[in-house]
Amino acid sequence: MSQSNTPGVPDVDAMDVDRMVESEREDPESVLAETDHSTDLGLAMAEDAKRVGRGELSSERFWAKYDEAASAEFGEAYEATPNPAVDSDDQTIDEAAAESLSCSVGSMDSVAAELDESEAAEASQADADADGGPTYGMVIDLQKCVGCDSCTVACKAENRTPPGVSYNVVMEEEHGEFPNVSRTNIPRPCMQCTNPPCVQVCPVSATYKMDNGVVNIDYERCIGCRYCMIACPYGARYFDFGESYDDEVMEADEITSPEYGVDRDEEGRVEPVGNVRKCHFCHHRLNRGEEPACVETCVGDARNAGDLDDPESDVAQMADSDRAFQLKEEGGTDPNVYYLK
């Protein structure tokens, strides 16, 4: 079996791909038959264009062969479209034609200068805003949370966490005495602290804070000393004791999660057994532009994820509201998970 480094991409070789393309490819004859133009001319031009591509036919000879026929077939539209192979010797189109097609052109120098300017602008933007990219945050509305634990379940399903490892839990607090009781459910993912104590204490820098605000763990570096678990004020870190649901659920180990964008189900890959694990806002989903699984699944729409740096974003506005608070605010960790009371 060949090694595939790209998570989620099936393991197929070039032959398989060719076969798949072949079976998906539409029949050119039937496609062309649906148009108003000549099917035979289209097929012939396509066949010869392939030969030009393979270098068996020069483009001069191709156009010598078809220019007239194409002109007759397509008329005005054909004349108005610039053809670099015919219109000029150096295979470029002239400025007027470019203008008419709204392409901007110029000397290499002027294009490079423009690029420099836009890069400089980006850099200054980055200076103003530390890292430039987003800072992912989460806002959990405790008034909307019904304590159904589906976030916990969605997380386990998404990240395929083993027994004893639960990146998200829902803490339940009961207040008052019967009959005047109330209950608060506090879902607890990793807080992705701005000042993470776990990162401070890791002796090998295996856990680190990303520019996007997410605290990750390098499973290839972690020595499993568990100091980070000691240091975490939120109990958000779990040790992987190597347990499995395989006894309870048939083939539970057959599917693994591409945590941090790495598939770990193939031979030779590092298993996080003996490492510390934690919620990473479904980093592999964030990279695909998706929300963390817990946010997507929340039945009461209590959980929200987004860019805290963008003042227009929902999470930034909610995190700014009077109802917003963080867990253990006095600890100076400055979590990127906010709660609405």
Add this chain to the structure above:
Amino acid sequence: MAAETDSGRLEFDTDFGFTSDRIRYGWYGLLAILLLVGAYAVYLRITQGMASTNLTSTTPWGAWVAFYIYFVGLSAGAFLVSTLSNVFGMEGMENVDRDALFAAAISMAVALLFVWIDLGRMDRMYHPFIWRQITSPLAWEVHAYVAYIAVLVTELYFAMRVDLARLAARVGGWRGTLYRALTLGRTDTGEHARERDETWLKRVGILGIPLAIFLVHGGTGVLFAVAKARPYWNSGLFPIIFVVSAIVSGAALVMGLYVLRSKVLGGDLDRSLLDRVAKLTAAFVLVDLAFFMIDMLIALNSLHPHDVETWLLILTGEMAWSFWLVMAGLGWAVPLTLLSKRSWRRTPALMLLAALSVVVGIVGVRFNIVVPPLIVPVMEGLPAGEYVPSLVEWTTSAGIVAVGLALYTLGVELLPLEPLGDDK
């Protein structure tokens, strides 16, 4: 066992081993059993991984970490006792100096074995030397331990070299070869060379004192004290208590070894030296007790829920016996009673008892440092921990301690850990 000497005439005793073969074989037999049981337990630990422990994600540190800080403390304490002679020139202490250094080196090796077996990925034990984190006390500690072991070995070398050279000149066979190798080629036993050794012994000792106090053991205390998530540890006094209880256990260890050595290996016992070491131990037990009380008072007065809860757990919880009987009883009450009377302090058997009591009592101290704050959950609503070490944890620990004891016994049988007499 007759000493082999080149002239066939006994000049000074070159045989440091057991005086009784019955004790020797009994002792090695016991160690062999412990090592075999330990080896099987280590096999289980490696094949089953951390699942062989009773640790959980709520209580991620347990017996192994407790033993690790215990042996680091024992080592730092024994080393500091050794400096009383070779740095501060306290009279009579040169008789226990090498033994203290050797015990310190063995304890440190044992401590590192405990750190190693505790790693989730034992195969990655070298990672801290490749990747670092400047804000992590554990990252500094790893380096401090290496430097500290270098100091201990260097100290031991300068303390023993002259006697090693004298032995190399008189003993033949493999022992002679061993002694010659250990002198590293410096076989000069003249007055000048002797003074040079003493100078270097003092210099390295002076370097070692801050290393042992602030980095090795104080640093191990810092390792816990920086964990703000556990208010029980998060106090400025914590690293100081660490150092004081280290000195308590180190002084007691040296005292115990001194008595045992004369009982089992034969040799003179200087009762006034025993009295001096005993007083030193008593003084440090009192300081330890006082700091402990201050720390408790600060914690209870803080009214911080997690802190107060942890203290109540220690004093009244399910494992309170380990505090009252082991920590307070064996660690403080028994030794303070035994050390209180001058005539008792000069009775070797009682002092051995006091020493053993302290050395076991401090194990209780270390367990009560590590475990209780990991039982109380960091947030209301999270599960509370429950932890008693598993059989694998106990037996691997016994095996690792047996490794230390075996190394120490071999050293005692082979090395001039007590100064050789003058030529007769």
